Amino acid sequence: MSAVPSFCVADRFSDVGFSEIVVIRNKILAMKKDGHQIFQFEGGEPFPNTPQIIKDACLQALVENKTRYAASSGIPELLSALANKLNKKNNIPAEVNHLIVVAGGMHGLFAAFQAVLNPNEEVLLFSPYWTPTKDLISMTGGKTVLVNTLKARAEGLTKTLKSHLTQKTRLLCLSSPQNPTGIVFNQEEMLEIADFVKTHNLLVISDEAYEDLCYDHPHISIASLPDMYKRTISCFTFSKSYAMTGWRLGYVSAPEPFITAIKQSILYSTNGVSTPTQWAGLAAITQVTGFVEENLAEYRQRRNLLVNGLNELGFDCAMPSGAFYAFPSIKKFGKTSREVAAMLLAEAKIATIPGSVFGPEGEGYLRFSYSIPVETISAGLAALKSFCEKRV
Numbered sequence: 001m002s003a004v005p006s007f008c009v010a011d012r013f014s015d016v017g018f019s020e021i022v023v024i025r026n027k028i029l030a031m032k033k034d035g036h037q038i039f040q041f042e043g044g045e046p047f048p049n050t051p052q053i054i055k056d057a058c059l060q061a062l063v064e065n066k067t068r069y070a071a072s073s074g075i076p077e078l079l080s081a082l083a084n085k086l087n088k089k090n091n092i093p094a095e096v097n098h099l100i101v102v103a104g105g106m107h108g109l110f111a112a113f114q115a116v117l118n119p120n121e122e123v124l125l126f127s128p129y130w131t132p133t134k135d136l137i138s139m140t141g142g143k144t145v146l147v148n149t150l151k152a153r154a155e156g157l158t159k160t161l162k163s164h165l166t167q168k169t170r171l172l173c174l175s176s177p178q179n180p181t182g183i184v185f186n187q188e189e190m191l192e193i194a195d196f197v198k199t200h201n202l203l204v205i206s207d208e209a210y211e212d213l214c215y216d217h218p219h220i221s222i223a224s225l226p227d228m229y230k231r232t233i234s235c236f237t238f239s240k241s242y243a244m245t246g247w248r249l250g251y252v253s254a255p256e257p258f259i260t261a262i263k264q265s266i267l268y269s270t271n272g273v274s275t276p277t278q279w280a281g282l283a284a285i286t287q288v289t290g291f292v293e294e295n296l297a298e299y300r301q302r303r304n305l306l307v308n309g310l311n312e313l314g315f316d317c318a319m320p321s322g323a324f325y326a327f328p329s330i331k332k333f334g335k336t337s338r339e340v341a342a343m344l345l346a347e348a349k350i351a352t353i354p355g356s357v358f359g360p361e362g363e364g365y366l367r368f369s370y371s372i373p374v375e376t377i378s379a380g381l382a383a384l385k386s387f388c389e390k391r392v
């Protein structure tokens with residue numbers, strides 16, 4: 001008889017959580033069902049619908065019976081368009097055979113961590129961080145080492161990163177623009193991070209989900225910096241740039257030996273992305289014009305409205321340089337971010353995400369998305385004002 005009990009899951013799941021955001025969303029759904037009007041700042045979706053030209057390309061693929069197995073790394077037309085995009089727009093020297101189409105940003109990150117990380121190896125992760133990142137690391141048996149982003153920026157990136165370095169450090173996970181803070185590392189900071197990585201012979205997994213949502217300076221892909229391509233796995237998604245969250249489409253660029261392992265991970269999991277969806281992705285990359293730029297202008301207006309409004313109410317909110325989230329301090333309430341988020345939802349019908357969901361460094365903050373209608377932002381701020389007048 002086996003000494004291992006049969007009715008338990010694999011050890012690598014012992015540290016893997018379920019997103020608290022889902023719990024909050026379920027609560028909001030229940031409140032809406034009960035007839036409450038909620039100011040929904042908790043989301044993480046672009047506000048527009050997917051452009052028609054992308055939907056038409058998918059429909060056309062169906063009409064033309066482009067519905068059969070494709071190569072599991074992607075249809076050649078899309079791979080070649082992506083290589084072109086990465087070279088021209090991101091300055092990443094990506095080759096077609098060093099690319100793979102995946103089912104969204106999450107899937108790309110999953111495959112990337114699976115491909116390189118061994119149990120007990122350590123990953124440096126700037127914190128607050130997008131919550132699933134830590135779970136994706138845990139699922140490999142790897143360990144997350146959190147690096148406080150604000151502290152690192154204030155006291156020196158190299159010095160702070162070095163203080164977290166051990167014999168087991170294998171890679172650095174970078175996300176710029178960041179969710180939930182909206183922080184975008186500038187060129188000087190990127191070069192400093194790249195130098196640190198090279199000095200200590202680390203790998204980088206770069207999450208570039210919000211590459212098209214930078215307000216102050218252009219997005220920098222770390223793989224484009226000198227000598228970085230060979231040690232970087234770059235993960236992209238169509239979700240935020242083209243309002244395609246539900247399509248589940250993304251791509252990963254990595255040199256050998258990593259790309260082969262990533263391809264194996266995809267081959268033996270989804271065996272590729274649905275063929276019509278890939279034709280839609282090709283239209284997004286090659287035919288959509290102006291969409292990203294128009295949205296950026298809209299987001300900027302909504303960001304200014306929300307962030308200025310929060311500061312006027314005494315919340316102390318830095319102006320985010322990227323993505324579509326504001327991350328104000330709620331320290332003036334003298335309560336945890338979970339308590340304040342629960343109070344706001346119950347008493348003012350304002351839905352936000354507690355900062356502690358994004359790691360201990362997020363405690364004392366709430367995440368507000370401004371990818372919602374201008375009217376909702378204004379009405380939500382008015383509700384917040386009366387809440388504050390009663391509370392503080």
Ligand SMILES: Cc1ncc(COP(=O)(O)O)c(C=O)c1O
Binds near residue numbers: 044103105107178238
């Ligand atoms: C920082 C970050 N990375 C990656 C993703 C994954 O996006 P998707 O799986 O929808 O492509 C998200 C989604 O919210 C995100 O916020």
